Amino acid sequence: MTYEVRPLGPDDNKLAWDLGSLAFGYHEQPMPETWNSNSPGRHTLGVFDPAGRMVAKAVDREQGQWFGGRIVPTSGVAGVATAPELRGRGLGRLVLTRLLEGARERGAVLSTLFDTTPLPYRALGWEEVGELVYWTVSTRVLGAIRPDPKTTLRPATEDDIPAVYEIYRQVARAGTGLMERSGPAFGATPAQLLADYHGFTVAVDDAGVIVGYASWDRGPGYDASGRLTVDDLIGLTPEATRTLLAMFGGWASVAPTTVLRLGATDPAWSLIARVDAKVHTAQPWMVRVVDAAGAVAARGWPRHLTGEVDLDLVDDVCPWQQGRWRLTLSGGTGRLEPGGAGTVRLTPRGLAAWYAGAATPEQLRRTGFLSGGDPDTDELLRTATAGPPPTLHDYF
Numbered sequence: 001m002t003y004e005v006r007p008l009g010p011d012d013n014k015l016a017w018d019l020g021s022l023a024f025g026y027h028e029q030p031m032p033e034t035w036n037s038n039s040p041g042r043h044t045l046g047v048f049d050p051a052g053r054m055v056a057k058a059v060d061r062e063q064g065q066w067f068g069g070r071i072v073p074t075s076g077v078a079g080v081a082t083a084p085e086l087r088g089r090g091l092g093r094l095v096l097t098r099l100l101e102g103a104r105e106r107g108a109v110l111s112t113l114f115d116t117t118p119l120p121y122r123a124l125g126w127e128e129v130g131e132l133v134y135w136t137v138s139t140r141v142l143g144a145i146r147p148d149p150k151t152t153l154r155p156a157t158e159d160d161i162p163a164v165y166e167i168y169r170q171v172a173r174a175g176t177g178l179m180e181r182s183g184p185a186f187g188a189t190p191a192q193l194l195a196d197y198h199g200f201t202v203a204v205d206d207a208g209v210i211v212g213y214a215s216w217d218r219g220p221g222y223d224a225s226g227r228l229t230v231d232d233l234i235g236l237t238p239e240a241t242r243t244l245l246a247m248f249g250g251w252a253s254v255a256p257t258t259v260l261r262l263g264a265t266d267p268a269w270s271l272i273a274r275v276d277a278k279v280h281t282a283q284p285w286m287v288r289v290v291d292a293a294g295a296v297a298a299r300g301w302p303r304h305l306t307g308e309v310d311l312d313l314v315d316d317v318c319p320w321q322q323g324r325w326r327l328t329l330s331g332g333t334g335r336l337e338p339g340g341a342g343t344v345r346l347t348p349r350g351l352a353a354w355y356a357g358a359a360t361p362e363q364l365r366r367t368g369f370l371s372g373g374d375p376d377t378d379e380l381l382r383t384a385t386a387g388p389p390p391t392l393h394d395y396f
């Protein structure tokens, strides 16, 4: 059968809603009148059979993620679905391959996604590099943390939101993979952002500077089921982190459980014992390199590392980046230019895991994603992307 793959137009929204709602379990809900699969920053591709039925779809989200202190243009993949009767016949591969082509054409150099199953994405070169984890902690445990007497807390106002964004950005810039919360997919006004939460608290130091914040929801009930959910808790100073955590401890009598979204190396772990925290939910996420030369140019690299490695990239899904390349690192910037001896061979999953700093060359060799090279090339590649573990707090 010949299928047509094309971007969705406004008349295709109902078909996209029907396919997506069936796949993701909200089929009983009517499509909201204002719903648009191509809301700002989203580009939906559909696969249509000769009768005009939509049989598969996928969304490319324009976003940026921080790697090495710079924002890398990324395609966030979402809403991937194939009609139930036609799964396992290549339609997912078809739509995702075309999505990668289109994402590259619009300037994305990397793709990320939250996978419900890694299998179809691994087959196409994405690799899991991290997971978004909400942790469950007994609120009483937080009650043992003492607030800093010189740090004050107050509800955020709309005027505080630029400072709040800057605090998040400061942490994101120093991390690996964290979302840049601007651009078309992040169009909420300060008022909308505040309205999204039951509580939005800022921590202010004794000089009057906002040095931390927390965004949180108070679940229903005040018995054993009472719960707080904290999406962001970011302290730039130890006092801010401590004081915000202590505030949640004050809820122990009516919300015995606190659920916190925290990265693996968050400073809050210096105050919460790991033994007191259990995984509430864990959502793995994956990376794929879409434009290797562009991805190398876009991210930051260690400023004190200088060197070259010849790579041989294996990639039949993104053939434009297949072949031999010379990686040159100098003064915090990187270049990938065609040519070289192809000394180190990387599969797409190996390239993704290395780029994200999720695996060392030694690990990748043992996995079968890297071959060739020697201890010197291993050392250069390992140091090049070593850094904080890949972390992403924004589900999409």
Ligand SMILES: CC(C)(COP(=O)(O)OP(=O)(O)OC[C@H]1O[C@@H](n2cnc3c(N)ncnc32)[C@H](O)[C@@H]1OP(=O)(O)O)[C@@H](O)C(=O)NCCC(=O)NCCS
Pocket (backbone or CB within 6 Å): 023, 024, 056, 079, 080, 081, 082, 083, 086, 087, 088, 089, 090, 091, 092, 093, 094, 114, 115, 116, 117, 119, 120, 121, 123
């Ligand atoms: C996930 C989904 C979109 C895959 O679509 P599909 O049309 O079945 O995928 P394809 O037939 O093109 O398969 C693509 C590749 O993934 C592999 N694959 C897909 N599903 C697989 C499975 N369940 N187990 C093992 N491999 C699988 C295929 O072997 C294929 O690899 P290959 O081309 O190298 O052989 C489809 O199963 C679906 O709609 N699932 C429900 C919704 C969902 O989970 N969406 C994903 C959200 S992250």
